[in-house]
Amino acid sequence: SIIKDIENLHFELKYPSKKFSKIYDMILKINDSTMNKVKISLFILNIQEIDLSFQKNVHIGSIFIDSSVKKIADSAFSECSSLTEISLPSSMTFIGRNYFNSFSSLKKVFIPSSVTLIDDLAFSNCSSLVKIIIPNTVEKIGRYCFSECKSLINVYISSNLKIIPIGAFRGCSSLKEIKIPSSVNTIEEEAFSGCLSLKEIVIPNSVKLIGDNAFSICMAVSKVIMPSSLKSIGSCTFYGCSSLKFVSIPSSINSIGDKAFFGCSSLNEIIIPSSIKSIGEKAFPEETTIINK
Secondary structure, eight states, rough: OOHHTTTHHHHHHHHSOHHHHHHHHHHSSSSSGGGOOOEEEEEEOSSSOOSTTTTTOEEEEEEEEEETEEEEETTTTOTTTTTOOEOOTTTTOOOOOTTTTOOOOOEEEEETTOOOETTTTTTTTOOOOOEEEOOOOOOETTTTTTTTTTTTEEOOOOOOOEOOOTTTTTTTTTTTOOOOOOOOEETTTTTTTOOOOOOOHHHHHHHHOTTTTTTTTOOOOOOOOOOOOEEEEEETTTTTTTTTOOOEOOOTTEEEEESSSSOOOOOOOEETTTTEEEEOOOOSSSTTEEEEE
């Protein structure tokens, strides 16, 4: 009965502190599976570095880190399976590789405006993450940094980002819309591949290069508008976009890669401008009517 009362407890604790040590020691000493339901909101204050002390801590539900912290160790919070919310400090300038990779319970993250870099795989496989705001101070995000975030619905992308890298949002199957800022000049391979709920793609005039498979298997997309700054459409760029009905190909395009629109079964017709000199194998579905302009 004591355990039954304890299992619903929620503690707000400062770290480091004697209170934290006492309560956490108590939780560890009571060897019962119900203790896994005890949750801690952790406020990390007045230390310069976070080491590996919190790894595999199943009780931490939320973490708030103050600006005294200058460094967070790689994998500092790995296997904190109950962590749903984290607020990063204003002293932080980058989010490292794999920092929050596969945090399946994480729903909310605050990224401060001091951050300029989010590295490879930083939030990959955060399957409960619903919203992310990448502040305008961020100039670079890494490969696959938000890939397979299957609950992600809303994304704000920094207006200072120049490249959306390989696989950045690959497999974000709940993402319904994306606004690509006019600062972006390159969308790399698989950047939005497998975004199954994405309905419309508007590529700004700043974009000069789109990599292979960049928007492949975006099965809900019905409309694509491409800019006059674009020179080519790569292989499999829109492969498998089975709901795609309208595509505007600008006269700046001179080549279309292999299977660029293959599997776009709703694309009844497409107008090809006279500027196009090269069309790859199976670039369009066999049933699509090609109109040469």
